[in-house]
Amino acid sequence: MLLFLNDNLQRNQSGIEHAQIKRLNLFKKFNQPAKIVTRQYSNELHLVVEAAGIKDQDFINLFDYFQNACLVPHRIVKLQDLHLNPKWKRKADGISYNYYDGKTRVMYVRRRNDRDRSIINLQYFDHFGKLLKVVWYDNRGFASVEQLYDWNGQIAVENYLRPDGQLALQKVNFKDRRQQKATSYHLFNWRGQDWQFANFDELTRFFYDQLAVDPALNSDGPLGLVVDRVYELGWAVLNMHHRVFRVMQLHNDHVNNPNDMLHSTLNYNYQWGLDHLKDWDGIIALTPQQQADVQARFGKQGVKIYRIPGPIVADEVLAAPHVDFAKRQRDLVVMVARLSPEKQQDHLLQAWPKILQQVPDAQLELWGYANDNFDQKLKAQVSAEQIENSVTFCGYTTDVNAVYERAQLLILPSRAEGLPLSLVEAQSHGLPIVANDIKYGPADVVIDQRDGLLTENGDIDGLAQAIISLLTNQTRLAEFSAHAYQDSARYSAANVMKLWNELLDDMPKEVAD
Known part of the structure; x- marks a missing residue:
């Protein structure tokens, strides 16, 4: 079994999370x-998991695992289930409630804005009005963690509870001898013992070690770990006590200067992992060129470098009817990517006035969530260039396929990438592409010149002319669309699984000691 390791799974998912989900579905298919x-x-978390199309049995979370809550029957906890003091007076706050003992507020009950109005948390107050404790309810219907506050309003202790109410894990926040913030973790009654951990990484290492020897996970053979967030998780994996097959996944350019692959400083996301390269069983690069570049720089260390793309085109997408190009929205250009400096939406906006001079009806939609308020900079640029009537910031969407099937052209003017998921997805929906090479x-x-155009990074005029050349030649654009549908089959499930099989064949056959 392979475990795909990530730090977190959130509602707004990056390309890494989307790639993990596609990979999971690929493995299930085969x-x-x-x-x-x-x-x-x-x-x-399990609302997010469900929304992402992941079943609980295909997902493990550290806290769930130690709380014995990986698979929990769902129940709805409502107001009447709390059995609050009937003498308390209740005052509505939207769909939530404040409770008073006389004139003193003693509790706030926060409810979820859904059909059932289920409980999110209970907030307890002392007679001075200070927050004492917050009890958070897992969306599956049990009190999952209680947070205890100090006199300064800071969380001092977090007690993570098992569904039966027993204490599973305690997190203590404190200041060390240098008055720096620190945390410790205490795991209670796990396999008949209590355990103490100095920090979250040590707890994570212990978690991975437990997975490595968990009989329920080793029934089909030994585990292998694919680490998708090396910066966050690399230390815990490489310091496990149980030796398992472990590979580092590169999701982006591994160097800071792509013009000097042999000597450039390393991308901070991968530096620690690459600095400890000999401790890995392999590296996964996304493209043949990256595989060759990693081999040229690190090949002498003897670690195998695999080439496995992250994007996967599902069979049902390949078999779906093609969108009639005439039914696409004329002159609609889209970009689907995080709003972030390395994606260079600002370059596209800089080119946009030039495009409007030749294609006055062109519309640009920017899809994706923003990093570090970069959207504010982009919106200011739109205002300064007076192109508000033709540029729309659409935010994050869970139905990106509808975007691809409505537009005529996708743009990706990034300065660095790994193997952009949006390019393969767009191509599989027949969308021609203009992207920096x-x-x-x-x-x-x-x-190039068949299903899209490749442009030079930083060449704003070249980017504008490439877009203009396609929008002003609808016949050529329709031909590119037809070719895009055909060319996306290179990333079919069967083709990608063949590459994963090479890695699976290299895994040891014995379970970790």
């Missing part, structure tokens, strides 16, 4: 055992 594993806590990915998806 009856290969696999699960996604995360370590961060959220009382609504950078490391890595665009040239592995876009066949």
Whole structure:
């Protein structure tokens, strides 16, 4: 079984999370055992998991695991289930309630804005009005964690509870001898013992060690770990006490200067992992070019470098009817990516006035959530260039396929990538592409002059002219669309699974000691 390790799973998912989910579905299709594993806590985690199309049995979270709550029957906890003091007076606050003992507020009950009005948390107050404790309810219907506050209003202790109410894990926040913030963790009655951990990484390492020897996970053979967030999780994996097969997944350019692959400083997301390269059993690069570049720089260390793309085109997508190009919205251009400096939406906006001069009816939609308020900079740029009537910030969507099937052209002017999921997804829905020819990915998806155009990074005029040349030649654009449908088959499930099989064949056959 392969475990795909991530730090967290949130509602707004990056390309890494989307790639993990596609990979999980690929393994399920070919009856290969696999699960996604995360370590961060959220009382609504399983709402996110469900929305992502992941079944609980295909997912393990650190807190769920130690709380004995990986698979819990869902129940709805409502107001009447709390059995509050009938003498308390209740005052509505929207769909939630404040409770008073005389004139003193003693509790606030926060409810979820859904059909059932289920309980999110209970907030307890002392007679001075200070917050004492918050009890959070897992969305599956049990009190999951209680947070105890100090006199300064800071969380001092977090007690994570099992569904039967027993204490599973305690997190203590304190200041060390240098008055720096620190945490410790105490795991109670786990396999008949109590355990103490100095920090979250040590707890994570212990978690992975428990998975490595868990009989329920080793019934089909030994575990292998694919680490999708090396910066966050690499230390815990490489310091496990049980030796398991472990590979590091590169999701992006591994260096900071793609013009000097042999000597450039390393991308901080991968630096720690690459600095400890000999401790890995393999590295997964997304493209042949990245595989060759990693081999050229690190090959002498003897670690195998696999090439496995992250994007996967499902069979049902390949078999779906093609959108009649005439029914696409004329001159609609889209970009689907995080709003972030490395994606260079600002370059596209800089080119946009030039495009409007030749294609006055062109519309640009920017899809994706923002990093570090970069959207504010982009919106200011739109205002300064007076292009508000033709540019729309659409935010994050869970139905990106509808975007691809409505537009005529996708743009990706990034300065660095891995193998952009949006390019393969868009191509599989017949959307022609204009993308910068950078490391890595665009040239592995876009066949220049056949299903899209490759442009030079930083060439704003060239980017504008490429877009204009396609929007003003609808016949050529329709031909590119037809070719895009055909060319996306390179990333079919069967083709990608062949590459994973090479890695699976290299895994040891014995369970970890």
